[in-house]
Structures are given as C-alpha cells and as structure tokens.
Amino acid sequence: MARLDAPHSSPTTTTPTGPYSALARLAGPFALAAGVLMVVVEVAIFPIVDVDDHVGTSTNTVYRISGVVYFLAFCLLVLAAVAAYGWQARESGRLGVVGVIAAIVGTMFLGGDLWFESFYVTYVADVAPDVLDKDPSGMIVLGAISSYVLFAIGWALFGVASLRARVFPRAICVAIIIGGLAGFQALLPPWGIPLGLAMAWLGVWMIRARRHAPAAGAVS
Numbered sequence: 429m430a431r432l433d434a435p436h437s438s439p440t441t442t443t444p445t446g447p448y449s450a451l452a453r454l455a456g457p458f459a460l461a462a463g464v465l466m467v468v469v470e471v472a473i474f475p476i477v478d479v480d481d482h483v484g485t486s487t488n489t490v491y492r493i494s495g496v497v498y499f500l501a502f503c504l505l506v507l508a509a510v511a512a513y514g515w516q517a518r519e520s521g522r523l524g525v526v527g528v529i530a531a532i533v534g535t536m537f538l539g540g541d542l543w544f545e546s547f548y549v550t551y552v553a554d555v556a557p558d559v560l561d562k563d564p565s566g567m568i569v570l571g572a573i574s575s576y577v578l579f580a581i582g583w584a585l586f587g588v589a590s591l592r593a594r595v596f597p598r599a600i601c602v603a604i605i606i607g608g609l610a611g612f613q614a615l616l617p618p619w620g621i622p623l624g625l626a627m628a629w630l631g632v633w634m635i636r637a638r639r640h641a642p643a644a645g646a647v648s
Contacts, residue, residue, distance in 0.1 A: 455515060467620075492546070508631070522587045531585065582608065600626065
C-alpha cells in the first residue's frame with residue numbers, strides 16, 4: 429500500500445491517500461458509466477451508420493436515440509477526466525495538468541460536434557435532406573478536423589500523464605492512450621469502443637480501490 433509521503437515506493441503503481449473530494453469519489457462511477465455508454469452506443473449504431481447515406485442514417489430512430497445517449501456519455505467523460513485527475517494531481521505534476529486540460533478541451537470540441545450531429549443534423553434531415561448530400565466546406569470542415577485532432581491528442585496525453593504518475597495500473601493507462609488515438613474517429617463506430625473500454629476498466633478499478641480502502645481514505 430502506497431502513501432502520499434512515499435509516492436514512488438512501488439515501481440508500477442502509486443495510489444494516493446485521502447481524503448478525496450466529493451467529485452474525486454465519483455471518478456469511478458463517472459468513468460464506468462461513460463465507458464459503458466460509449467461501447468453500447470457504438471455497438472448499437474455500427475450496423476446503422478452509412479457514410480454514403482447521410483439522410484438514411486440521420487433519420488434512423490435508433491441512431492437518433494443513440495446520439496443523445498452518446499452525448500450524455502461525453503458529458504460523463506468530461507466529469508470523469510476531472511474527477512480522475514483528483515486521484516493523481518500531486519503525482520502527475522505539470523504533465524497531469526496539461527493532460528487533463530487537453531482531455532477536457534478535446535472532449536468539449538468533439539462533444540460539440542456530436543451535439544451538432546445528434547440534434548441539428550437530424551433536424552436538417554427532416555426539413556432539408558438535400559443539404560446533407562452536399563460536401564461540407566469552409567469553417568465546418570475546420571471545426572470537424574480540429575475536434576478529431578484535439579480529442580485524440582487530449583486523451584492520449586491524459587493517458588501518458590497517468591502512466592507517468594503511476595497511480596492507475598500501467599495497462600489501463602496504455603489502454604487510455606490507445607483509445608485516445610483511436611478516438612480520432614470516435615464518432616464513427618467502432619473507433620470509440622477502445623476508449624470506452626479503457627474508461628470502463630478504469631472505472632471498475634477505481635470503484636474497487638475505493639471499496640477496499642481503509643476508513644481513513646487510503647486506497648490500496
């Protein structure tokens with residue numbers, strides 16, 4: 429069991445001691461919920477999404493419901509990033525600050541793209557379907573590409589910072605890095621599944637760590 433006063437006593441994992449903030453205590457449930465929802469949505473829409481038929485995809489009822497659920501998952505993903513940072517703020521140092529900020533910004537950018545796809549594009553599919561057959565250009569292309577890049581870089585950096593902090597298991601940190609990079613196309617199935625699985629894994633680990641922690645707030 430590692431203590432705050434000996435943060436590097438383990439060669440692979442160093443777990444901080446409490447007390448945790450109320451938000452940090454919710455890190456496990458947030459991460460698990462976000463990860464599970466991401467995976468469920470991507471599996472549900474995998475047979476539905478057709479990049480060559482925007483109207484057909486956008487008018488599908490399952491796709492529309494899944495878009496709203498996926499947006500909720502992204503909201504939970506932001507909360508999970510902030511709450512998980514609370515577990516390793518001291519150990520992760522400046523890189524941890526950069527990592528969590530990058531993950532938040534990237535998720536907000538891609539979350540905005542997701543909101544647009546889930547709410548506005550589905551509306552356009554009903555009232556002006558011909559618009560969806562036109563090739564996007566200008567600012568919308570710049571916004572989309574920047575969203576993909578920032579999301580991928582953000583979560584990859586979060587994973588690297590976590591790996592360096594040695595609070596979470598190394599395998600989970602590597603999974604987050606891989607999931608972040610694959611998340612460049614997270615809005616298209618199955619590319620969001622790797623990060624979803626990594627976050628669910630992290631969530632389970634944090635929940636178990638909290639459950640087996642001594643009453644004083646230490647986590648084993």
